[in-house]
Structure formats: C-alpha cells, structure tokens
Amino acid sequence: MRKGLVFVMVALPLALVLPLLGKGVGSLPQPLDFIATLDGDVIHASWSAVEEAAKYSVDVIAFYGDDADEDGLPDQSMDFNFGTSDRDDGLGMDVPSLDIPVEEILVDADGDGNLDDYPVLWVLRVRALNPGRNAGRQNNPFSDIEIVYPE
Secondary structure, three states, X not given: OHHHHHHXXXXXXXXXXXXXXXXXXXXXXXXXXXEEEEEOOEEEEEOOOOOOOOEEEEXXXXXXXXXXXOOOOOOEEEEEEEEHHHOOOOXXXXXXXXXXXXXXXXXXXXXXXXXXXXXOEEEEEEEEEOOOOOOOOOOOOOOOOEEEOOO
C-alpha cells in the first residue's frame, strides 16, 4: 500500500507537469539543403521543409569594412533576423523560402549618417520554429551556413 501511495504521489504530479513543459530543447531538426543567392537587390534563401515547422527564422550576419586585424573577416558586423511570418509575398509562413531585400541590410558603417553601406559579405542560416502553447523552447538547431558575396 505504501509503495502504491508513493508511486501516485510522484507519478501524478509528473503526469500533470510534463505536458506543460512542452517538447523541450531542440524539438525540431535543423533545415537541410539551405541555399542563399544574391539576385540584384534581393537575397533568395530556400531550404527543405521541416515536418511540423509552422514558420522559419533566417539569421543574417552582414560584414562591413576592412579586415584590419587580419583574422579573415571584416572588422564590423551586424546581425539581422528575418522571419517567414514577416513576408509580404502572399506565401504562407510554413513555405521554406524567403526573399530578403538588400536595402534591409544596409547600415551606416562609415559614420556619415546615411544607411548606404553595402556589406562585404553575408553569412546566412535558418532554423525551423513551431511556437505556440505548450510548444516548449524554440532554440532549435540552425542549418549549415551559406556565404553570399555581393556581385
């Protein structure tokens, strides 16, 4: 009787709490077949769909300026995030592609007060998301990176 009572006292609270914790860390796999290309003033990004993904987040690290410290990368960078939930092309949030206008990534790297400095290169990656109630944390793994150079 005592073992049964202990079991109920432990199992019942766990059964009630575990569903509230969601899927946990890394609940969706990383997107595969990620490709990013520059076509004029738009970066086209596409990847294979991830089952159960409701939307995607594309991370863009733009590098500006020279490589004064000679580490192989320009010395200034800025991180941007674009989501398929922000798209205005009429496609759904779950469509595994996104067009990113280059004008959204221009900054004032030279300090002249104008948002007109073009990146030297971009590093892009994407992650699948499935937010919502009881979905758990959304720190799913990123895809492999793609490096895009200006034309």
